[in-house]
Every structure is written in C-alpha cells, then in structure tokens.
C-alpha cells in the first residue's frame with residue numbers, strides 16, 4: 001500500500017517547509033495555501049482523525065495548535081487565524097492535520113464554508129440540540 005504523504009514528510013522523504021518539529025508534532029507550510037503562511041500541524045504518529053486520538057495526545061495537540069497559531073500570527077503579522085480540520089469528509093490526506101490559516105480584515109474567504117443554512121424553526125433547532133446533547137451525555 002502507498003505510504004501516507006504526511007508520514008513521508010515526517011521521515012524527510014518528501015520535502016516540506018517545516019516551521020516547527022519536536023518528538024510528537026511537526027508543522028509545515030501547506031503546499032496550496034488558502035492564504036500565504038497557511039500552515040498544517042500534524043501528529044508524528046499516524047493518527048487519521050480526531051476520533052483516533054488518545055486524550056493525552058489531543059491535549060498536547062490543543063496546546064501546540066495555540067502556540068503555532070500564535071507563531072503564524074506574530075510571524076507574518078496577520079490580523080487573525082482560522083483553525084479548521086477536516087475529518088473523513090473533505091479530508092484529502094488521511095493523517096490528522098489542523099489547518100492554521102492567516103486572516104486579514106477585509107480579505108474574505110471565497111466560497112469557503114458558505115453559504116450557511118438556517119434551521120426551519122426553533123423546534124428543529126431544539127431537535128438538533130437535544131440529539132447532540134444526549135450523545136455527549138452518553139460519552140461521559
């Protein structure tokens with residue numbers, strides 16, 4: 001089976017513009033950035049989606065995400081940061097990655113995450129709220 005592209009980046013078999021690396025994580029520039037400076041943060045362990053993480057690794061990922069996002073913001077002097085992560089659907093590389101994307105005021109995302117939808121009414125919104133609330137309760 002063809003090996004994962006991001007595992008090859010970790011092993012230095014594919015070149016990437018690496019901006020940070022330690023024993024658990026690596027961050028590098030996305031090869032097709034939404035905006036320049038668009039960075040990907042990935043675990044060095046081959047973990048496919050958020051659902052496959054251990055809690056400890058995920059906690060470290062949250063801390064690392066904040067640090068790298070701060071680095072991108074300070075490093076290029078952008079106004080803000082968009083964090084996104086595709087799991088399964090729209091996930092083109094099956095190795096978990098957080099997109100850390102620089103944002104500038106007045107520079108909109110084009111055709112990305114829009115158009116938004118609306119709930120038909122408050123009853124429908126309540127139904128969605130309850131389904132998710134119950135599922136979370138069961139996870140405790």
Ligand code: DGP
Pocket residue numbers: 005014016017028029030031032040085086090091092093
């Ligand atoms: P997603 O669609 O959420 O799975 O995002 C995958 C991202 O990975 C996409 O923005 C492009 C980036 N990408 C894919 N292959 C490579 C690569 O070989 N090098 C780098 N630097 N980025 C890659």
